Amino acid sequence: MSLRDIVSPFTVWKRALEKPYTEAKPLLTRPGADRYRGFHINDTDKCIGCGTCESVCQNEAIDLVPVEGRKTRHGDSGLRPRIDYGRCCWCALCVDICPTSSLGMSNEYQWIDTDPEVFRFVPGEENKPWDDCAKGYRRAGGYDLLEAERVPMPMLGFEESQKSFVEMVQGFSKEQAEREADRCVACGICIATCPAHMDVPAYIDAIRRDDLGDGLRIVYEANPLPASCGRVCSHACEYACAMRHKGEAISIRWLKRYIVDQIYGNDYHKFAAQAAEENGKRVAVVGSGPGGLAAAYYLRLLGYAITVYDANERAGGMLRYGIPEYRLPYDQVDKDVQYIRSLGVEIKQNLRVGVDVPFADIYNENDAVFFSTGLSDPFGLDIPGEERDGVISGLKILDDVTKGVKPDIGSSMVVVGGGNVAMDAARTGRRYGADVTILYRRREVDMPADDEEIHEAQGEGCKLVTQAIPLRVEKGEQKRLRLVWGKAEMVPDEKGGRPRPVLVEGSEEIIECDTVVPAIGQQADYNFLGEESAARLQFERGMVVVNEFKQTGDTKIFAGGDVANRTRDAISAIANGHSAAKGIDIYLNNFASETR
C-alpha cells in the first residue's frame, strides 16, 4: 500500500460538478430509438388475416380474431391479429414474417393502465396513440425470412413453342418443386378461394416431406382431375395467395401437377381412396367433362353404379376438345379419365343423349341423373356477312384439331374475342403458320383470358388490337375475306359496372384475312332433355337453376358445370360435380324412397 492508494480515491470529487446522467422524468421523456421494438401497429386494411404472425409467434401471444366491420372475402380471412402483451416478448418475428408488411412496431414503450384486460388488443382496430407513429421497428431491407420470387418454371421459348403442339410448360424438377413448396407459409387462405376447396397447404406440405403418394391422396379428396387441373386450372388460389402481397404467388397449380406427374396412373390406387362396395343404386351422368367426371368419381367412391353418357369419341369434354394440346396434352386427360374408369365407372362414348338414346330412358332406368353438358353452341358475331366461307368459330377450330382434322385457316386469321377460347384459337392458328390478329372490344385489362394466356399469345406473335368492334365481313380482294371494324371508346357505366365500349361513329378500319374466328362465348343446348323433362326444370339467362347440392326443379335431376355456374371453368365444374355427388347421396339415402 502506498500514499497514492489513500489519496487517489478522493479524486472522485471532481465528478461532483458534472451534470447528472439521469433524465428528469416526467419533465423530460426520452423517446425510444428509431427502430425500437415498441408497441405493435397494424395497417388492418393492408392486413389479410393470413395468420402467419400467429404461426411464427413462439409465445402463442397472437390470436387471429374476428373484428367488427370486416368480412371474409377472397384473399382475406376477415380476421385480424390480437396480441396479448402478457405473453409477447417483443421479438418482432411477426413483423419480419408478415407477408403483407402490414405489421410493424412503434418506438413507443410506455403504456399505463389499471385494467389488465386492455393489454390484449387488436392493433390497428383499437385506436392507440402510437398508431400513426412512423418510427419504430420495421423489417430492414436486405433481410427477409420469406422468398418473394417464384422458382422459374422451365418453359419452351416462344420461338420454339409456336412451331408445334408440344407442351409449353415443362414441369418442375424435384429440387425446383421442393424449393417452390418451401416458399408457402401454409396460411390456407387459398382453400376458401378454390371452388373445390382443395387443401392446398396440405399437399404442398406433402411435397416438402417428399411424400407424393400422400400428396396425391390429399389432391384426390377434392379433385379427381388433377393431371388436367395441374395444367389448365384457372388458379383462383394464386390470386388469393398471401405471398402475392410480398411478390409472386406460390405456383400452386404447377405444384399440384408436380405431384401428379411423379406417379404413374396405374399406381394411383395405392394412394387415393378406394371405392365402396356397390350399393345397388344407379346414377347416370350426362357429359364427360370435368363436372360429369367429378360427380362420377365421388359417387362411385360412395358405392353407386355409374354410367357416363358422352357424345364424343373420347372422354374429357372441353378439357380434350376445347383446350389445345400445347396446354393440356391428351395423354394427361387420359390419365385422369383412366383412373376414374378403373374404379368401375362405365363411360359410353359416341352416344348422344336425345339423339341416340332418349333422356327419358336414362331418367327412368337410374335412381338419379346428373348432367353437365357444358356450353357447346358458340355465339355468332351478329354482323352482316358472318355466313361467308371462312368464318369459323373458335370452338370448331379447337374441336377439329383434337379430332385430327386440319382446320381450314389459310395464311391469315382474325380472332374476335378476349377469352381463353380466343387465345387458344389464335395460338392454334399460329401453329398452323397463320398470321393472327386478335380483336377485342374492350381494353387489355378487361380481357377475361388468363394473364399468362394473353402474354403467351402475344409472345408467339399474335397481334392484339383492343377497343375494336367488328362491323361486317366482306369478300376480300387479295385474301378470302375482309373484316371491317370500328374503333371503340370506353364509356363509364352509370350503374357502377365496368366501362362499356361504344363505337366511335364513322371510324372504319379494314383487315384482309383468310379466316374470321368468332370466339366471343358460347351457350348451352338443352334440346337433349326433351320437352317433358325440360319443363320440370327452371332456366335463368340460359342456365339451369340449381340449389346448393346442384339439385334442379326435378328432385331426381342434378346439374353442374358451365350450365349451372357463372364462373365457367374446370375447377368450378369439378366442385359442382362433388357437391352434386353429396346431394345425390343425401337425396337417395333420405328422400328418394318417398318420392319413388
Added chain:
Amino acid sequence: MVTGDMKHTVTAAAGRGIPNLDTRNQAHINDNDRLPPIVNGKAQFDLASGKYIKVWQGPQHPGITGNMSLELVICGDEIVECKTHVGYLHRGFEKLMERRKYIQCFPIVCRIAVPEPDFNEYLFAATVEELQGIEIPERAKWIRTLNLEMARLASFFMWLGGQAGAFGIGTQGQWTVTMRDYILDRFEELTGGRIYHMYMIPGGVRSDFPPGFTGRLRDTLDTCEATLRDVERTLFHNAVFKMRARGLGIIHPDIVDRFGVVGPNARAAGFARDVRKDHPYLVYDQLDFDVVTRTDSDAFARAEVRLEEMYQSIDLIRQILDRMPMTGPFFTKLPNVLHWRVPTGHTYKKAECTRGEYGYYLNSDGGDKPRRIYVRGPSYTHAVSLMEHLAIGCNIADTAGLMVSLHTYPPEVER
C-alpha cells in the same frame, strides 16, 4: 456426540471426489483449531453445540449476482461450510427449445444470460448455421464480432460496479452502470432492444447500422474509456479495495483444470487461455490483441484482468470499426423458417464471453425442432462447485466480494 439429522457434512470440493486439495483454504482449516476437524475431506460439526450458526445469503442479495442463494455455516465470522442453492430462476429453456421450431428458439436463447445475451444469440445461430451449411456474409461476421465485444464491455461494466459495491464502495458503481447504459443506448439503436437484442439471427444479423451509428459508438467508447480511467485511479488505487480484494478467494493453479475454471478466473491464475485466440471465430483472427494474464489468482488479480480486458474491448471495437467493410449484405437467405428442417447431426460451438468459454451443443435429428440443445455456461462451475470450495475459511463479510469476483450469472447455471 453427533446423531441423526443433527449430523452435517461439509460439501467441500474434497467431498466431490477430488482428493488432497492443496489450497490455502484447506490448509487454513486444518491449521485453525477453532474450525471443525476434517474427516475424509468433510468437516464434522454439531450445530447443536452452539458453536456454529447457519446463515442464508440470498436469493435476494446484492452480492449474489442474481437469484441464487448460499447456505452458509459459520463459526464466528468464518465460513466452515457453503452450499449453493439454485432453482429460483429455472425456466427450462433447453427443454422449451425442444418444443419450438428453430426460428422460435431465436427469441428464447438471449434470456439464458440476461446481462450478456449476445453470446447465446451468436452461438445458437452458429450451431444452426453449421449444421445447415450456411456461410454468413463477411459483413455479418464483422457486425457480429462488434456486437459481441460491445456485449463484453457492457457486461464488464456491470460487473465492475458490482465488485466495487460488494466491498462497500458505491460511487464507481454509479458510474459504471451509467456507462453500461450508454452502451445499451447503442444496442437500442442498432438492434431495437436494450437488454434482449434478438439481433444475431441464423443467417446473419437483422439490420444494418442506422445512419451515424459508428460516430456515436466511437463517442460512447471515448466516454467509457475516460470513465474507466477514473475508475482505475479511484478503485484500483484504493486502499480499501486493495486490502479487501488481495488474498481473497485464491484459485490455486492446480485446481483450474480440475474444476474447469475458465475465462478471467483462469487467466488471473496464469493460464493464457482465451477462445478468441486459441480457437478464433468470426473475425478475431484479423484483430490484434493479447491475452491478459496475472499470477496472483486472487480477487484483485481477477479484477485487474477484467479491467485490462475492458480496455482491450474498447480497442477491439475501434479496430473493428476501422477495418470492417462498410457496405455489403448482412444476411443470407434461410430456408422458409416456418418449415425449416435442419439436417441431422450435432455440433458444439464456443466463444469467449466475459466469464470464459460459453458453449452451445446442438443435436438435430433432421426435424423442424432441435432434438437437444445444451448450453455450457461458465457460471455453472464458478458459481456452484468453485464457490463452495473457495468460501470455506472466508470471512462472512467478504462472501459477496468473493462471489462477484468469480463473475457469475445464475440464469446460465439453470437453463
